[in-house]
Each structure stands twice: as C-alpha cells, then as structure tokens.
Amino acid sequence: MPKAKPEELRALTRDVFHAAGVPREEAEQVAHLMVLSNIRGHDSHGVRQIPRYLQRVQEKSILAGKGVTVEKDTPSLAILNGNRSFGHFAATHAMKLAIAKARKVGIAAVGVHNLNHIGRVGAYPEMAAAEGLIGMCFVASRGGDKAQVPFGGIEPRLATAPISVGIPVTGKQPILLDFATSVVAANKVRQALDRKKPAGDGWLIDAAGKPVSDPAQYIAGKAFLNPVGGLAGHKGYGLAVLNTIFAGILTGGGTLASTLPNLGHDNLTMMIVLDPFAFVARDFYDREMTTLVAYLRNTKVRPGDPPVQVPGEYEELYQRKVEAEGIEIEQPVWDAIMKAARSVGVAMPQPIPAR
Ligand code: NAD
Numbered sequence: 001m002p003k004a005k006p007e008e009l010r011a012l013t014r015d016v017f018h019a020a021g022v023p024r025e026e027a028e029q030v031a032h033l034m035v036l037s038n039i040r041g042h043d044s045h046g047v048r049q050i051p052r053y054l055q056r057v058q059e060k061s062i063l064a065g066k067g068v069t070v071e072k073d074t075p076s077l078a079i080l081n082g083n084r085s086f087g088h089f090a091a092t093h094a095m096k097l098a099i100a101k102a103r104k105v106g107i108a109a110v111g112v113h114n115l116n117h118i119g120r121v122g123a124y125p126e127m128a129a130a131e132g133l134i135g136m137c138f139v140a141s142r143g144g145d146k147a148q149v150p151f152g153g154i155e156p157r158l159a160t161a162p163i164s165v166g167i168p169v170t171g172k173q174p175i176l177l178d179f180a181t182s183v184v185a186a187n188k189v190r191q192a193l194d195r196k197k198p199a200g201d202g203w204l205i206d207a208a209g210k211p212v213s214d215p216a217q218y219i220a221g222k223a224f225l226n227p228v229g230g231l232a233g234h235k236g237y238g239l240a241v242l243n244t245i246f247a248g249i250l251t252g253g254g255t256l257a258s259t260l261p262n263l264g265h266d267n268l269t270m271m272i273v274l275d276p277f278a279f280v281a282r283d284f285y286d287r288e289m290t291t292l293v294a295y296l297r298n299t300k301v302r303p304g305d306p307p308v309q310v311p312g313e314y315e316e317l318y319q320r321k322v323e324a325e326g327i328e329i330e331q332p333v334w335d336a337i338m339k340a341a342r343s344v345g346v347a348m349p350q351p352i353p354a355r
Contacts, residue, residue, distance in 0.1 A: 002334045003326040008349035009047050010035045012341060016050055019344035020057045022064035026089050033088045037120035038327045041318030044187035045120040048333045051340040061264045062086055062116050068093050076105045079252055082115025087267045090115035095124040095135065098273040102133055106278030111251030111270045118267045122178030125166025128273050129174035136272040137164045140248035142255060143262045148182040148225045151237035154209045156224040157256060160186050161243040169293055170286045176312030181240035182225035189218045194330045202230050246270045326352045
C-alpha cells in the first residue's frame with residue numbers, strides 16, 4: 001500500500017478543494033480535519049473521502065464559502081444554519097461557539113442543521129478537551145443513508161448516528177469516546193471492501209434477518225448495519241434514537257422519518273460543552289480524574305493480553321505510529337484520489353519509498 005506524509009496529504013486535500021472553488025481557508029480547515037482522521041486511526045473518515053466530497057462540491061450539494069447563519073442565540077445555547085457548507089466547517093464553528101459560551105455560563109449547547117458530513121466526530125470534543133472543557137457531539141441525519149436497523153428489525157431506519165465525548169485529564173491525553181451507534185461506521189464497511197476483507201462478525205444483517213459477511217451487499221443496499229451491542233443491541237439502538245432526537249429534532253433539522261424535503265446527505269449535529277470547574281474544584285477534579293485513569297489502566301488482564309486502555313488511548317497510540325511511519329492508503333483509494341486530483345489539475349505527492 002502507498003504511504004504518504006501527513007503534511008503532504010494535507011496540502012493535497014486543500015489544493016484539490018481549493019481548485020474546485022472552495023475558499024482557501026475553508027479548504028485548509030477541512031483538509032486539516034480529514035488528515036487528522038487518518039492520523040488518529042480512523043482512515044475511514046480521512047483522505048479516502050476526497051473523491052466523494054469533491055463530487056459533492058462539483059454538484060453543489062456542498063456549498064463552500066457561505067458561512068453559517070445564527071438562527072437563535074442565548075447565553076447558553078445557539079442554533080445555526082450551516083447553509084449546506086462542508087460539515088467540518090460548520091461543526092467546527094458550532095463547537096467553537098459552544099466552547100466560548102460554556103466558558104461564560106458553565107454549560108452550553110449549540111446545534112447546527114443544513115450541513116454536510118462532518119467526518120470523524122471525535123475531532124470536535126477534542127477541541128473542547130484541549131481547552132480544559134468537556135465536549136460532546138451528537139450526530140443524526142435527515143437526508144443521509146438509512147444504514148442501521150432498529151434493534152429487532154430487518155430494515156434500516158436510522159443513520160449510523162455517532163456520538164463522541166472528550167474529557168480533559170490534566171497533563172495527559174483526554175478521555176475520548178468516539179463511535180457510531182451501529183456496530184461500526186458505514187465507511188468501515190466501504191474500507192473492508194477496498195481491503196478485500198469480509199465484514200466483521202455481527203456487523204451486517206439482510207432483509208431476511210440473516211448475518212452477512214460480504215461488504216458489497218451493504219454497498220448494494222442489500223444488507224444493513226446492526227446497532228452496537230450484539231445480543232444487547234437494544235442499548236446501541238437506544239443511543240441511536242437519543243442522537244436522532246438531540247441532533248435531529250432539537251437542532252431543527254429533522255430525522256430520517258421526516259416529511260420535510262430531503263436535502264441530500266447531511267449530518268445534523270448538537271455540541272454540548274461543560275466547564276468541569278463550574279461544577280467542582282480544580283484540585284478535586286484533577287486528583288479524581290488522574291486516580292480514575294490509573295485505576296482503570298491497572299486492571300488485571302489475562303496472561304499475554306495487552307493492558308486495559310482508557311477510551312482515547314487507541315487514538316494516541318495510533319498517532320505516534322503514523323507520525324513516525326506515514327499514512328498508509330489502500331491502492332484503490334490512492335488511485336481514486338489521484339483520479340479526482342488530476343480532474344482539477346492537482347498532482348499527487350510522491351509516496352514514501354518502501355524500506
Ligand atoms: P470504533 O469501533 O473504532 O471505536 C472507537 C472508539 O473506541 C474510540 O473512542 C476509541 O478510543 C475506543 N477504543 C478503541 N479501542 C479501545 C480499547 N481497547 N479500549 C477502550 N476503548 C477503545 O469506532 P466506529 O464506531 O467504527 O467509528 C469510527 C469513526 O467513524 C469515528 O471517528 C466516528 O466519529 C466516525 N463516524 C462518523 C460518522 C459521521 O456520520 N460523521 C458516522 C459514524 C462514524
């Protein structure tokens with residue numbers, strides 16, 4: 001598989017979108033978050049999305065350079081209209097606004113509707129955690145793919161409806177929950193297809209209720225994602241419903257059941273930010289959080305098993321590896337990016353030579 005340096009992939013991504021008419025600053029922001037997804041171990045939401053997003057820019061289902069419109073604004077909440085912009089752009093705006101409000105009033109929520117795919121959801125709570133705040137991001141869809149079956153069902157009625165929470169741990173990496181409420185993200189099924197691998201056990205179900213291992217069946221609309229939790233999938237399903245309401249209905253966006261016009265692929269999102277020190281004293285928070293993390297990490301494991309991780313550690317370990325070795329890209333994905341880049345007159349970076 002070709003490997004490339006993160007900074008070169010960032011420049012490539014920015015240049016492709018800029019060449020397609022996206023203002024440079026917005027293209028830069030989207031490129032940063034897309035490559036960060038590769039760096040943080042979620043290639044499914046990284047540069048492999050360049051051809052899809054480029055197509056959406058060219059079809060004008062992503063409208064760049066429009067900014068966001070504030071529809072409602074109080075000290076502790078806001079509702080934004082994303083004006084069909086890049087999801088990364090509108091979601092960053094929403095998280096930054098929620099951070100600024102939470103700094104003043106302790107807890108704030110900012111919802112945004114009418115935006116595109118926001119990519120790796122964990123990127124936004126990470127912004128809050130980097131500033132010593134707890135960030136949450138809930139995601140739903142009104143016009144996106146019906147990807148996930150309600151628990152016990154055999155037809156898709158939900159998006160993958162991801163959720164992420166980032167919690168600062170002073171002097172250490174934040175705790176980061178970041179996952180789809182379906183067993184995996186839909187883009188991981190696409191990735192399995194590109195890697196010529198089967199879908200994992202329990203990922204997919206067909207319209208007859210049978211398990212499916214061929215990821216192509218999902219792409220063909222003949223198989224659907226199960227909610228996270230396997231036999232206890234009622235819990236993943238419950239979380240998906242919660243996200244659908246928080247991010248779909250409370251943002252003014254709607255849901256996949258909505259009778260409002262379908263605006264095409266979208267990610268409705270609600271950001272909630274809490275200032276932990278508005279709740280408890282800093283000393284108490286720091287001591288208790290540090291103790292909790294150590295307590296979890298020091299759990300006894302079976303002989304030969306790796307140590308217990310806290311959520312977010314996977315991303316930290318992955319980042320160290322990629323920063324040392326470069327980002328690996330499946331050959332079909334590399335070829336698809338090259339085709340997209342050439343179509344707007346941008347050259348691919350040189351892959352890192354194999355050792
Ligand atoms: P996943 O199954 O890879 O789970 C990731 C989470 O599990 C992270 O919080 C990670 O820190 C944690 N984790 C991993 N190994 C762990 C371990 N050993 N111990 C404890 N915690 C561990 O995630 P997923 O559901 O496949 O989602 C992948 C990505 O796709 C995420 O970044 C998500 O935001 C993104 N996504 C985006 C959308 C969208 O519409 N924008 C939809 C679905 C998913």
